[in-house]
Amino acid sequence: MRLTRYSDYSLRVLIYLALKPDRLSSIREIAESYDISETHLMKVVQGLGHLGYVTTLRGRGGGLKLARAPDDIRVGDVVRQTEEDMALVDCFIEGSACAITAPCRLRHVLRQALEAFLAVLDQYTLADLLRSKSKALKASLGLTLAG
Numbered sequence: 806m807r808l809t810r811y812s813d814y815s816l817r818v819l820i821y822l823a824l825k826p827d828r829l830s831s832i833r834e835i836a837e838s839y840d841i842s843e844t845h846l847m848k849v850v851q852g853l854g855h856l857g858y859v860t861t862l863r864g865r866g867g868g869l870k871l872a873r874a875p876d877d878i879r880v881g882d883v884v885r886q887t888e889e890d891m892a893l894v895d896c897f898i899e900g901s902a903c904a905i906t907a908p909c910r911l912r913h914v915l916r917q918a919l920e921a922f923l924a925v926l927d928q929y930t931l932a933d934l935l936r937s938k939s940k941a942l943k944a945s946l947g948l949t950l951a952g
Contacts, residue, residue: 806922812887814841814849819858819883823875823931824943829868838946856886875935881927891919 821835832850836843850869853859860872871878885891894915906912935942942948 806919808884809888810845811849811852811889812884814839814845815853815858815883815887816880817841818846818849818853819871819875819878819931820934820942821946822859822869822871823935824939824946824948826871829862829866829870831868838948852887858883871931875932876930878931879927880929880931880934881923881925884926885923 817839818835821838822830832843832846836846850859850861854861854869854872857872858878859869861867861869894912903909
């Protein structure tokens with residue numbers, strides 16, 4: 806399984822904002838820190854806002870910040886809400902046709918694997934991702950002194 810770029814960027818935005826809890830951030834600075842497209846990031850931030858993870862303030866002096874405490878943001882929830890399709894194979898999709906769907910055990914095994922994957926992600930919060938690594942993360946993103 807591979808997460809989409811949308812989920813990857815969503816998690817990156819949340820990590821960035823969690824590293825700067827006392828300051829508003831801009832899409833531009835986040836994009837520059839990660840060297841990723843501002844256009845993609847705008848869509849991601851808009852989605853995170855609709856999901857209630859990010860608060861955006863428009864206008865001069867505006868920006869974005871976390872809408873919830875990092876301890877209240879579960880990684881598994883973010884992935885479930887940002888992935889469009891968690892169907893590992895076509896037979897996970899309602900109404901799909903496969904000649905061996907009825908006797909096939911692969912579907913069951915893959916569903917168990919997906920549930921295990923998500924169960925591991927559910928064990929971690931955004932705060933867990935920062936514990937003992939926030940200085941290194943800040944340095945990697947150029948946030949050491951100014952951030």
